Amino acid sequence: MLTPVTTIHYLALSAALLLIGTLGVLMRRNIVVILMSIELILNAVNINLVAFSRHFDNMYGQIFAMFVIAVAVAEAAIGLGILIALFRNKTTVLADEIDLLKW
Amino acid sequence: MNFLDSIWLIPLFPLFGAAVMLLIGKRLDPQAPSEVMIAPDMEHRADDHGHSHSDHSHSHDDHGHGHGHHDAAPATRILVSLLCPGMVLASFLLSLGAVLQLTAKAEKFHEVVQFTWIAGLPFKMSTGATALFSADWGFLLDPLSSVMILVVTGIGFLIHVYSIGYMAHDGGYYRFFAYLNLFVFFMLMLVLANNYALLFVGWEGVGLCSYLLIGFYFHKKSAGDAGKKAFIVNRIGDAGFLLAMLLMFATIGSVRFLEVNQVLHSGKFGPEAAGFGVLSAIALLLFVGATGKSAQFPLYTWLPDAMEGPTPVSALIHAATMVTAGVYMVARSNALFQLTPETSTIVLVVGGFTAILSASIALVQNDIKRVLAYSTVSQLGFMFMAAGAGAYWVAVFHLYTHAFFKALLFLGSGSVIHACSGEQDMRKMGALKDKIPVTHRTMFIASVAIAGIPGLAGFFSKDEILWQVFSSHHGSKAVYTVGLVTAFMTAFYMWRLMYMTFYGDSRVEPEVAKHIHESPATMTIPLSVLAAGSILAGWIGVPKLWSALPDGFRLFEHWLEPVFKPVAAAAVPEHHADHAVEWMLMGLSVAIAAAGILLARYFYSKPYKGEPIEGVSKGLYTTLLNKWYVDEIYDFLFVNGLAKGGGLLFGRFDSAVVDGGVNGAGWLTRFTSSVSIWWDTWIVDGAVRLGSFLVKMSSYPTRIVQTGYVQAYALMIVAGVAILFGYYIMR
Numbered sequence: 001m002l003t004p005v006t007t008i009h010y011l012a013l014s015a016a017l018l019l020i021g022t023l024g025v026l027m028r029r030n031i032v033v034i035l036m037s038i039e040l041i042l043n044a045v046n047i048n049l050v051a052f053s054r055h056f057d058n059m060y061g062q063i064f065a066m067f068v069i070a071v072a073v074a075e076a077a078i079g080l081g082i083l084i085a086l087f088r089n090k091t092t093v094l095a096d097e098i099d100l101l102k103w
Numbered sequence: 104m105n106f107l108d109s110i111w112l113i114p115l116f117p118l119f120g121a122a123v124m125l126l127i128g129k130r131l132d133p134q135a136p137s138e139v140m141i142a143p144d145m146e147h148r149a150d151d152h153g154h155s156h157s158d159h160s161h162s163h164d165d166h167g168h169g170h171g172h173h174d175a176a177p178a179t180r181i182l183v184s185l186l187c188p189g190m191v192l193a194s195f196l197l198s199l200g201a202v203l204q205l206t207a208k209a210e211k212f213h214e215v216v217q218f219t220w221i222a223g224l225p226f227k228m229s230t231g232a233t234a235l236f237s238a239d240w241g242f243l244l245d246p247l248s249s250v251m252i253l254v255v256t257g258i259g260f261l262i263h264v265y266s267i268g269y270m271a272h273d274g275g276y277y278r279f280f281a282y283l284n285l286f287v288f289f290m291l292m293l294v295l296a297n298n299y300a301l302l303f304v305g306w307e308g309v310g311l312c313s314y315l316l317i318g319f320y321f322h323k324k325s326a327g328d329a330g331k332k333a334f335i336v337n338r339i340g341d342a343g344f345l346l347a348m349l350l351m352f353a354t355i356g357s358v359r360f361l362e363v364n365q366v367l368h369s370g371k372f373g374p375e376a377a378g379f380g381v382l383s384a385i386a387l388l389l390f391v392g393a394t395g396k397s398a399q400f401p402l403y404t405w406l407p408d409a410m411e412g413p414t415p416v417s418a419l420i421h422a423a424t425m426v427t428a429g430v431y432m433v434a435r436s437n438a439l440f441q442l443t444p445e446t447s448t449i450v451l452v453v454g455g456f457t458a459i460l461s462a463s464i465a466l467v468q469n470d471i472k473r474v475l476a477y478s479t480v481s482q483l484g485f486m487f488m489a490a491g492a493g494a495y496w497v498a499v500f501h502l503y504t505h506a507f508f509k510a511l512l513f514l515g516s517g518s519v520i521h522a523c524s525g526e527q528d529m530r531k532m533g534a535l536k537d538k539i540p541v542t543h544r545t546m547f548i549a550s551v552a553i554a555g556i557p558g559l560a561g562f563f564s565k566d567e568i569l570w571q572v573f574s575s576h577h578g579s580k581a582v583y584t585v586g587l588v589t590a591f592m593t594a595f596y597m598w599r600l601m602y603m604t605f606y607g608d609s610r611v612e613p614e615v616a617k618h619i620h621e622s623p624a625t626m627t628i629p630l631s632v633l634a635a636g637s638i639l640a641g642w643i644g645v646p647k648l649w650s651a652l653p654d655g656f657r658l659f660e661h662w663l664e665p666v667f668k669p670v671a672a673a674a675v676p677e678h679h680a681d682h683a684v685e686w687m688l689m690g691l692s693v694a695i696a697a698a699g700i701l702l703a704r705y706f707y708s709k710p711y712k713g714e715p716i717e718g719v720s721k722g723l724y725t726t727l728l729n730k731w732y733v734d735e736i737y738d739f740l741f742v743n744g745l746a747k748g749g750g751l752l753f754g755r756f757d758s759a760v761v762d763g764g765v766n767g768a769g770w771l772t773r774f775t776s777s778v779s780i781w782w783d784t785w786i787v788d789g790a791v792r793l794g795s796f797l798v799k800m801s802s803y804p805t806r807i808v809q810t811g812y813v814q815a816y817a818l819m820i821v822a823g824v825a826i827l828f829g830y831y832i833m834r
Binding site for chain 1: 812
């Protein structure tokens, strides 16, 4: 007998995704992967929003998730654009080789 | 028109000419630069000793070259030829007008002051008081300066006209006329000045023009050297003049001629018959100045070398006008010399010595212009003999007659040189009489005149000098004898020149002989005018002895009387001339002159075979040919000494003291700069670096946080979020 999927499961999945995404952003060297990790974080949020939307039985959360997806698309486009510009200048996509953000 | 008030215009005309020539002359008479540099070597100068003539063909080539370019002279050159002599002619006409108006004046002087030139320089007088040294830019026309301006502008004009023909083949035509006009300006300033300071301006100016014109052929080293020699030797005399002028102001209190004379005539200063007072010092220093400018012993050595200049220059500057400036100045200061008989005696002796010394050198010189140069020195000696004997009007009279016949002789010699394609050595001339007849006739007249044959200009002045030296209170029988011997030598060397040049056998080189031609009219007309002057000029100063003639024949002495009036305090007893003695002496000097001419005829009318004096005494001949070795003695005594002293100064003084000073200053600068460097490095830089070090230290904790790694920042964000969450949860 399968246990029905409840809100708490969704929240657990969302927390796991958030943790994985956060660790990915903090620990991976490749900026492409970091961007992908950011997508994980955003999607963790989306799952959260949708889960609470179902839980409270109103559409606000789902509509907000749509917005998040749209913003995430824009963010990915800009992020990749910056990444290409960076690669042209530094010939690298490894975050620990780029340390211009000081002084 | 009131010419007397416009005498300031007289010097202005030549100045205008010179200014125009110097400013736009090059456009009026353009020449290719190369032509200037290889200008025909008209003044080809015989070697000092006359032995080396290896470069003759060169000089002939140059002459031919000059002819080739003659027709190519630009049309505007005629403007140069008209303007410059025209300016001098204008001056001459103005002078003539002014002098004619002066004769009508009761008071025989006219002073025009233009403006104050030197205004009130504090000056310590000999009394200890402080006075103000001042001098005006003013002109004084009196009988003496009127004679001078007429000589300068009149003969100057003739020589300008002559130069048109003579310089036609030369490069730097406009430059020549610019300098010549500038010279006339300064000479007129010299003779028209109303005070010693302004006279000195003209005095230095003519020295400058003399230098420029002696070195006219500047591409020849000998010409440049001669110019420098003339300038430097003149400096010695000028130093004397300057000291005399300052001493005069300190003693008398003025340098204005009229004031100085007034003081000297007033009896404030007694005659310094015995001993050597301050007036004697002034007079002697003035005379030092005169020996420089008028080429007297010991400063005469520059004049023969000055023959490096073009021949018209030799005629104008080094025979007729500039070299007589010393005589003019002594005559101008006659009151001073009357009060200082000792100095007058020095003038007399120096004049006599110079006369006989240079006449003896002239006996054997082979360069036609050098003979005339030494003759000029000798004649200037005669003028100083007259001045020293107190016969100032005779000195000026001889100056005036000498200007005619010596200018004529120089211009004639220039014409001869012109005919002989630049040849100056008389041993390469001879029998030119029929080939250049006008030159021969005019030079004949001049030679008769200078020899002292009665009836011509030279006789009157020279005989009067000899008589004054013999009879005057300040004269001397010994100096008279010297003068007589010199007169004999003069006749001899002049007729040696005539015979070697115009008579006897022809020794002209065949190549030159082909080109012999009489000079153009611009050259022969001035010769003829001067020849007429050489005959007639003397008739306004006939001896007192010839009392049968009306008083007009003694015009010259009367005319100058107001200038040379005797100083009462130094009055000398009137000498009672014994007429028999005077007639006898006159006969003697004429006989001497005739003897000189005849002796020259005896030796030189035959084909030329060396100098007869060489046969008598080889040593004497060599000594004379080498000018008594005076130049060598000067080289040994002064020039080499100066050079050696200069070397010593350079070797020791320069390297030790001057260089030492410079090096010391350099060391001091380096030392102070090293102190400054230390201060900069440790104190200034130290303070700055300490500040930066402190900032750096304090920034250290912040810096370790800011790594530049985006992930580190992200980690901090996460940490911050965790902390905030923790805080809200735990609360």
